[in-house]
Amino acid sequence: MSSLKNRLLLALLGLLLGAAAVFGLATYRSVLAETEALFDYQLRQMALSLRDQGEIAPDQAQALADEQLDFVVQIWTEDGRSIYASRLHPELPARALLGFADVQAGGQTWRTFGVATRARVIQVAQPRPVRQRLAAGTALRSVLPLLVVAPLFVLLGGWIVARTLAPLRRVATEVRGRDALALSPLPEAGLPDEVAPLVTALNGLLGRLGQALDAQRAFVADAAHELRSPLTALKLQLQMLRRAADEPARQAATEQLAQGIERAARLVEQLLALARSEPGAAAALEPLDLAELARQALADLLPLAAARGSTLELQADAPVPLQGERAGLTALVRNLADNALRYSPPGGRVELRVGHEGGAARLVVDDSGPGIPPAERDKVFDRFVRRAGQEEPGSGLGLAIVRAVAQRHGAGVTLGESPLGGLRVQVRWPLVPPSPAAPAPGRARVPAA
Structure with a gap:
């Protein structure tokens, strides 16, 4: 069952029925016990009322002999001779049992109470089924109001559940009524803490x-x-x-x-x-070695470096493990190295260094080009932005791709002055513990042609 409303209703109904059953059973047993005690008290009082009576008047004897009266009164002398019986019941024992007792007679159980005086023994008896029927009726009448009120409680519980879940229905209706382009915030006023x-x-x-x-x-x-x-x-x-x-x-x-x-x-x-690096694009993360990615990227750029007569050097003293997307990180390294080569003069120098610093993985790219003035460094990360006076053809997407990939991997990109006279680009990632299968360190260098 997937409906939260139905679950709550069934839970409340189960709790209500369970509570009603426990309360009803406890009330029934309590009333039954109290009724039994009342009947015993009635037996005792009737027997005691006849204890000090000398003779039973005819009108009293006639009243005690009424067939509609459930009680049977028996009186014996002290030597056991029967001197009175309100009705003849040969099944009842001919000797009285003092106090309360249950006696089997005539195929049913009788509840008796006997009391002895100096001259006589008096016993009052009543059929146990009659007592039980009267007690059960009294107990059921006491539980009847609960059976009448229980359905009202069920209806009230359903109304409370409906009122409680109304905010969820409002939110669902609001979301259901929107089209794919309606992205304005949902109203939050008047919502319960759970919603x-x-x-x-x-x-x-x-x-x-x-x-x-x-x-x-x-x-x-x-x-x-x-x-x-x-x-x-x-x-x-x-x-x-x-x-x-x-x-x-x-x-x-x-x-x-x-x-x-x-x-x-x-x-x-x-x-x-750039589209693959946009927020929300699917990415398959895997353990990678940044130094190995740098080697592969530089291998792709060797023909360009040789054609320009530039020196392209990689310094990677140890494996640098990362958890990331291979295509994105490869594009990041290649774009940084490609920009450094293209915007450096022919015969220039480009250095890449991969390693650890301050608990983080780091990639540094230095070139001997003209660099970027500090006032323009924030703008060059925008898409299709090219500095004025640049003769090298391009689209202005290289650094935009670098920033997008870095943000997706939790890395930071900074621009600064390079010791080679041009631009320094530094990318820092959170450090990942080294993998035993990481490639061995190495150094690649392409001399000027």
């Missing part, structure tokens, strides 16, 4: 979903804007290729088209990397 945390959590989730949707809308708008220019350039270059009059012009147009395709492919690759 308020749920609504607060839902509002937090709606806020995060709103931020994610806004980020996706902004990303799609920016991507469409940035893709429009290279695609238009490709169309123009293709038209120039078709219009080329001779072989040298055709080769020049082909070269420009190839460069345009390469720039467009790089832009699409960076857009996809």
Whole structure:
């Protein structure tokens, strides 16, 4: 049963029926015992009332002999001779038992009380079934009001449960009536303490979903804007290729088209990397070695470093274990190294260092390029932002990807001055205990061509 209301109603009904059963049984047994005691008192008083009476008057004897009277009165002399019986009951014993006693006679049980005086013995008897029937009727009449009130309690309990769960129904109705784009917070006024945390959590989730949707809308708008220019350039270059009059012009147009395709492919690759790094994107975390990721990223950039005549060096003295997403961290290291190579002059120097510092994993990238002024360092992490005066073609997504990946892994990114004269980028992660299967440390270096 999945309904909370039905569970509460069944629980309250079970508790009410259990309490009614216990209370009714206790009341029934109590009234039964009290009625039995009252009947015994009546037997005793009747016997004692005849104790000091000399003769039984005829009218009194006639009253005691009434067939509707349940009592049987017997009187004996002190030597055991019967001198009176209100009704003839041969099944009753011919000798009295003093005090209270249960006697089997005539196929039923009799309750008797006997008392002795100096001259006579008096016994009053009453059938036990009659007593039990009268006592049971009295006990049932005492429990009857509870049986009448119990259904009213059930209805009252149902009304209380419905009133208690009304805030949950209001919240469900509010959520059910919204469309996919209605992410405004749910009202929290008047909610009970048990429901308020749920609504607060839902509002937090709606806020995060709103931020994610806004980020996706902004990303799609920016991507469409940035893709429009290279695609238009490709169309123009293709038209120039078709219009080329001779072989040298055709080769020049082909070269420009190839460069345009390469720039467009790089832009699409960076857009996809940024989309994978956005909040809410699925990520498969696994144990990784940052030093090994750096080696792989630098291996991919060796042709670019060689073509520019630049020196690309990695210093990794020990494995640096991390728990993260392989594709995202690889993109982070590759973008930092690629930016350092592209924005450093040909023949420049780029150094990457991977290690531990202050209880945290650290990646440092130094280059010999022009660097970034302190006033502009916060802006370069925005999407599609390129500094004025840059001649190197690009999309302005490299550092945006780095920041997005770092935030998803709980890392921090800072920019500073490099000892090589250019920019220093430092990324710090929480430290993860080293894995015994981590690759051995090493150093990679590509000298200037």
